[in-house]
Amino acid sequence: MFDGKKVLVAGGAGFLGTNLIKRLLDTSAYVRATLHQSKPQIESQKIEWLHTDLTVQSDCAKACEGMDILIICAAYTAGALVIEKQPLALLTPNLVLNAHLLEAAHAAGVKKVIFVSSNTVYPVSDLPMKETDHTGEYFHKYHTVASMKYFSEEICRMYAEKIANPMQVVVIRPGNMYGPYDDFDWETSHVLPAFIRRVVEKHNPMSVWGDGKDIKDLIYVDDVVDGIFAALDSEKMFDIYNIASGQGYCLRDLLATLLQLEGLEDTQVSYDESKPTMIPKRLINVDKAKEKLNFDAKTPITKGLKETIEWYKSQL
DSSP states (O other): OOTTOEEEEETTTSHHHHHHHHHHTTSSOEEEEEESSSOOSSOOTTEEEEEOOTTSHHHHHHHHTTOSEEEEOOOOOOOHHHHHHOGGGGTHHHHHHHHHHHHHHHHHTOSEEEEEOOGGGSOSOSSOBOTTOOOSOOOGGGHHHHHHHHHHHHHHHHHHHSSSSOOEEEEEEEOEEESTTOOOOTTTOOHHHHHHHHHHTTOSSEEEESOSOOEEOEEEHHHHHHHHHHHHTOOSSEEEEEESOSOOEEHHHHHHHHHHHTTOTTOOEEEETTSOOOOSBOOBOOHHHHHHHOOOOOOOHHHHHHHHHHHHHHHO
């Protein structure tokens, strides 16, 4: 797949970008990756790092020049508190970034683009969401982020289907990713890395935002990389795939598993329902990716959590 190919990873210092690059280094691909405000989390002479501001068109053009494949992992992200209090903070910069990157890729003759979207584009439902289940109705706290992601998907479709000289684009909608190189900062982390940090730091009593009854589809980041590689094999000019575990996990159960893994079953846990929380239930249907891409998330949740804990401890 990668013989003689030049691959650009936009957002190479981020969580998914870092894990993706680690895997690409085991292939014959030439790897270029962009950085903005963050430093690289891995070092290798095989990576060409570019310091760029991807909201600037000329920087996007420089990054895409000579590339065969573009994988868009770059994004302005935030935790529940920012999404609730400042939802517009993620709107304009992400739309501009995505539009500029796609324009630059098309102008540079990039052959294939993978756009990493989000499962926030689905409506509130107790059913596992299929790729066709987008309705334009979103969980109210996700409205801005979900609208931005879905319109970015539509820009991808424009370049793949609505112009005379199209560019192949595949959209993936991951489950809630976790694993090594995640963000464990209190201000910006998502719920699972926050749990892991509290457990490793042995908080007792342990305070948890919300009632802990939320259900999420969690997928180990290595499995998402598998899904991206599988999507690169897709021959359709445009398509969308859920890359998820297909399993629902209750946050209370996950916390209990983490405490058990660390031998802290006697920890007192208190749930603070005054704190911001997100969608109470998100299930994702992965039948299409299994059928069309032969994709299946292989990492059991306990194994993935244990490996993430061990990686986090190694960084302390």
